[in-house]
Amino acid sequence: MRALSVVLNPLLFLLLFGYYPSVTVKPKEGWQVYSSAQDTEGRCICTVVAPEQNLCSRDAKEGQLRQLLEKVQNMSQSIEVLNLRTQRDFQYIMRMEGQFKELRSKFRQIETNKKTQVNRNFQELKGKMDALQPLIPVLEQYKTDAQLISQFKQEIRNLSMVLTAIQEEIGTYDYEELQQRVLNLESRLRNCMSKLTCGKLMKITGPVTVKTSGTRFGAWMTDPQASPRNNRVWYMDSYTNNKIVKEYKSIADFVSGAESRTYNLPFKWAGTDHVVYNGSLYYNKVQSNIVVCYRFETGRVVTQRALENAGFHNVYPYTWGGFSDIDLMADELGLWAVYATNQNAGNIVISQLNPDTLQVLGTWNTEYSKRNAGESFMICGTLYITNSHLTGAKVYYAYSTKTSSYEYTDIPFHNQFFHMSMLDYNARDRALYGWNNGHQVLFNVTLFHIIKTEDDS
Numbered sequence: 001m002r003a004l005s006v007v008l009n010p011l012l013f014l015l016l017f018g019y020y021p022s023v024t025v026k027p028k029e030g031w032q033v034y035s036s037a038q039d040t041e042g043r044c045i046c047t048v049v050a051p052e053q054n055l056c057s058r059d060a061k062e063g064q065l066r067q068l069l070e071k072v073q074n075m076s077q078s079i080e081v082l083n084l085r086t087q088r089d090f091q092y093i094m095r096m097e098g099q100f101k102e103l104r105s106k107f108r109q110i111e112t113n114k115k116t117q118v119n120r121n122f123q124e125l126k127g128k129m130d131a132l133q134p135l136i137p138v139l140e141q142y143k144t145d146a147q148l149i150s151q152f153k154q155e156i157r158n159l160s161m162v163l164t165a166i167q168e169e170i171g172t173y174d175y176e177e178l179q180q181r182v183l184n185l186e187s188r189l190r191n192c193m194s195k196l197t198c199g200k201l202m203k204i205t206g207p208v209t210v211k212t213s214g215t216r217f218g219a220w221m222t223d224p225q226a227s228p229r230n231n232r233v234w235y236m237d238s239y240t241n242n243k244i245v246k247e248y249k250s251i252a253d254f255v256s257g258a259e260s261r262t263y264n265l266p267f268k269w270a271g272t273d274h275v276v277y278n279g280s281l282y283y284n285k286v287q288s289n290i291v292v293c294y295r296f297e298t299g300r301v302v303t304q305r306a307l308e309n310a311g312f313h314n315v316y317p318y319t320w321g322g323f324s325d326i327d328l329m330a331d332e333l334g335l336w337a338v339y340a341t342n343q344n345a346g347n348i349v350i351s352q353l354n355p356d357t358l359q360v361l362g363t364w365n366t367e368y369s370k371r372n373a374g375e376s377f378m379i380c381g382t383l384y385i386t387n388s389h390l391t392g393a394k395v396y397y398a399y400s401t402k403t404s405s406y407e408y409t410d411i412p413f414h415n416q417f418f419h420m421s422m423l424d425y426n427a428r429d430r431a432l433y434g435w436n437n438g439h440q441v442l443f444n445v446t447l448f449h450i451i452k453t454e455d456d457s
Contacts, residue, residue, distance in 0.1 A: 198332055198380030199447030201395065204413035207434060207441035211255050217272055217322055217421040220440045224330055224428040225278040234276050236269065239322040240286065243268045265294060266301055272422040272435060273327035277335055277355060284326040287313050291328065291337060291358055305358035309341040316340035316370040320389040320421055331378040332427045338383065340370035348373065350383055350401060366399045366406060375423040377432065389420045413443060
């Protein structure tokens, strides 16, 4: 871990599992999330949040210097305002000092000729003299303050010159070497993740809020089958009466709202449980149990097929409703559909689908009621079900298609915005994508893995 941090510091943050709080992330410079895993002894390997390669053009130290320079400039402006005000008051005091000297001279003249002056005038002048007497130390203090402010101004000028010189010097540095280090680390991390076999869910941490947009319900996703350099994001707002899919070239573009393309689907969708897999969008056609495969490259429907006996149109939705009867998802083992049937008494049915033909490759009947589930997601052929879509939710039930068995679990996750309407696992990023009450969020997952060695391959 130390070697990694040396390579990335200060452009990368190494976040250990469970050690970062729920924060709002504004990756204006295209930050990507790379998750990780555990070894056989439960030790954390690493989790990296890294900038995209073409955006590694600024150093964190330069940003710190820029912020410091701005603070100095702001301080300089404040001192200038204070200086002007002090100088104005100082001029007023100086005029009073002249009046005081003149009055004191007159008072001495009067005092030497008391007998020729009216006693009333003498007392009046003496009263003015007494009133001016306390201003003498104030006058001296103003003189001292004026000198101090003058020193402040000079020190600020000197500091600004030094900081500006440092900033200009940093601006001349060559970032290509640092960029290559980042790319090398990314390659090593991808290679490490490729050696991880399927694991069991142990912990969910986060969330990290990537963006706040859209209605309370929707879906956003990336393609787990895409190449490491392909970081396109797809965005589908609302759970019904919509067929517009927005595409973004990267997380950075998604955050800034820079759309690269818009797709007008031939059919409206139902629910929020869509998935992008190997360049195609899989979704539930509105008011039907038909699954549609839409190819982004051609802009056409490749195939569509009905899920036999699957309930639809709010017959067997998740607890939040929203026509979430059919949940399409993908994991390390392929494409899946999660739904419920009358034949299984409204309990969840898991079917593995052929991505090209949508034919059912295998089906498993669980004993968990679809209507009692908050959301669900697949990891390594195991379906994990949350007990609620509201606050206090946790992963409560897990069904393994490998062993055709289930177990009750107790894995809490932070439902920060109190209404989860989409929660899907991305095998490439090893992270959960969520739509949390109009917030697009990411959760980190901790899996217990067995790491393959060269001898095992």
